[in-house]
Amino acid sequence: xxxxxxxxxxxxxxxxxxxxxxxxxxxxxxxxxxxxxxxxxxxxxxxxxxxxxxxxxxxxxxxxxxxxxxxxxxxxxxxxxxxxxxxxxxxxxxxxxxxxxxxxxxxxxxxxxxxxxxxxxxxxxxxxxxxxxxxxxxxxxxxxxxxxxxxxxxxxxxxxxxxxxxxxxxxxxxxxxxxxxxxxxxxxxxxxxxxxxxxxxxxxxxxxxxxxxxxxxxxxxxxxxxxxxxxxxxxxxxxxxxx
Amino acid sequence: xxxxxxxxxxxxxxxxxxxxxxxxxxxxxxxxxxxxxxxxxxxxxxxxxxxxxxxxxxxxxxxxxxxxxxxxxxxxxxxxxxxxxxxxxxxxxxxxxxxxxxxxxxxxxxxxxxxxxxxxxxxxxxxxxxxxxxxxxx
Amino acid sequence: xxxxxxxxxxxxxxxxxxxxxxxxxxxxxxxxxxxxxxxxxx
Numbered sequence: 001x002x003x004x005x006x007x008x009x010x011x012x013x014x015x016x017x018x019x020x021x022x023x024x025x026x027x028x029x030x031x032x033x034x035x036x037x038x039x040x041x042x043x044x045x046x047x048x049x050x051x052x053x054x055x056x057x058x059x060x061x062x063x064x065x066x067x068x069x070x071x072x073x074x075x076x077x078x079x080x081x082x083x084x085x086x087x088x089x090x091x092x093x094x095x096x097x098x099x100x101x102x103x104x105x106x107x108x109x110x111x112x113x114x115x116x117x118x119x120x121x122x123x124x125x126x127x128x129x130x131x132x133x134x135x136x137x138x139x140x141x142x143x144x145x146x147x148x149x150x151x152x153x154x155x156x157x158x159x160x161x162x163x164x165x166x167x168x169x170x171x172x173x174x175x176x177x178x179x180x181x182x183x184x185x186x187x188x189x190x191x192x193x194x195x196x197x198x199x200x201x202x203x204x205x206x207x208x209x210x211x212x213x214x215x216x217x218x219x220x221x222x223x224x225x226x227x228x229x230x231x232x233x234x235x236x237x238x239x240x241x242x243x
Numbered sequence: 244x245x246x247x248x249x250x251x252x253x254x255x256x257x258x259x260x261x262x263x264x265x266x267x268x269x270x271x272x273x274x275x276x277x278x279x280x281x282x283x284x285x286x287x288x289x290x291x292x293x294x295x296x297x298x299x300x301x302x303x304x305x306x307x308x309x310x311x312x313x314x315x316x317x318x319x320x321x322x323x324x325x326x327x328x329x330x331x332x333x334x335x336x337x338x339x340x341x342x343x344x345x346x347x348x349x350x351x352x353x354x355x356x357x358x359x360x361x362x363x364x365x366x367x368x369x370x371x372x373x374x375x376x377x378x379x380x381x
Numbered sequence: 382x383x384x385x386x387x388x389x390x391x392x393x394x395x396x397x398x399x400x401x402x403x404x405x406x407x408x409x410x411x412x413x414x415x416x417x418x419x420x421x422x423x
Binding site for chain 2 (some may be wrong): 001044046047048049050051056057079082083084117118119120121126127164165167168169172180181182183185186187188195197198199202224
């Protein structure tokens with residue numbers, strides 16, 4: 001299996017793929033974001049309880065999903081890197097950290113703005129909010145670690161280990177609303193269905209796809225940067241840059 | 244398929260992750276008091292309840308229990324459908340505060356231990372979202 | 382602030398954060414690419 005997967009992940013091929021897709025993903029992403037934002041803010045009906053303010057959900061929830069998925073992505077790549085020593089996993093890991101940080105920041109900011117008019121407070125140290133805040137610190141920690149070691153290999157190994165350990169926080173964030181009495185409400189979308197009316201629900205995948213496209217364009221540029229940083233030999237560099 | 248030293252490494256990482264998970268579990272158990280949890284009226288009414296300091300009381304506002312006292316002062320009953328507790332509060336209320344809706348109040352019990360004097364009221368909303376239109380149709 | 386304005390404001394902050402990251406990633410990559418090309422030309 002390794003043989004079949006590995007041939008698609010040669011740095012020069014990945015670089016070329018990213019070079020081709022980064023700009024289109026960005027342009028489509030921006031257009032999709034503007035259209036779906038317009039749709040969820042002006043076209044969808046208001047909520048019975050929360051009126052207009054509930055629309056923050058459409059940026060809050062997709063960002064929350066992404067901030068957690070990106071962390072799992074880091075941990076999985078860290079795991080693959082530690083076991084198989086595949087350089088590309090380390091490149092993926094390094095390229096996704098800043099994205100995760102931004103989405104975690106968006107979750108906390110949008111949640112805070114949402115909390116004031118609905119709950120009556122910007123911030124409480126409830127289990128969901130505290131564990132998400134810890135996720136933010138984990139991302140900041142990873143970014144700090146990235147520039148703390150002189151050797152690239154040591155950095156990659158440390159980042160892998162730290163991101164694997166930190167993955168323990170992800171189930172805690174997910175289940176915090178079930179395990180403890182929190183001010184934060186329970187999950188709306190569970191295996192038994194959605195507590196968000198189907199008419200409104202459509203906004204979520206739209207926003208999620210737009211954010212995914214924008215994330216991919218950033219991710220691709222970061223990958224290209226990491227590949228260039230890690231390529232030493234002139235011949236290899238020539239092959240990457242000139243295609 | 245997978246070479247032996249790689250397999251060993253996988254076992255090592257899984258073992259490591261499980262240990263970290265277990266440690267985190269016990270740390271969380273120990274720190275539980277420091278996260279902003281709320282107590283239900285049943286917790287407060289329980290025989291072994293002993294908390295003179297401020298704490299948080301959470302539950303549903305009982306239908307028909309919300310009363311205006313003098314000025315901005317209000318009183319209502321918080322219920323968890325097993326026990327009830329009367330809450331007295333004076334101040335600004337969040338928009339979503341209403342009867343038959345979730346609430347988390349910060350404060351302390353009065354000297355007779357039968358009323359909860361709140362200093363802050365937060366509304367806890369549920370996970371349901373319904374368009375306004377449906378209500379109009381009914 | 383009006384509710385719908387608050388929502389707009391939140392969306393605006395979010396997209397600005399994403400755009401800032403996007404721009405900084407792009408600049409970081411282009412600078413690196415330029416340096417590498419100069420090294421190759423030498």
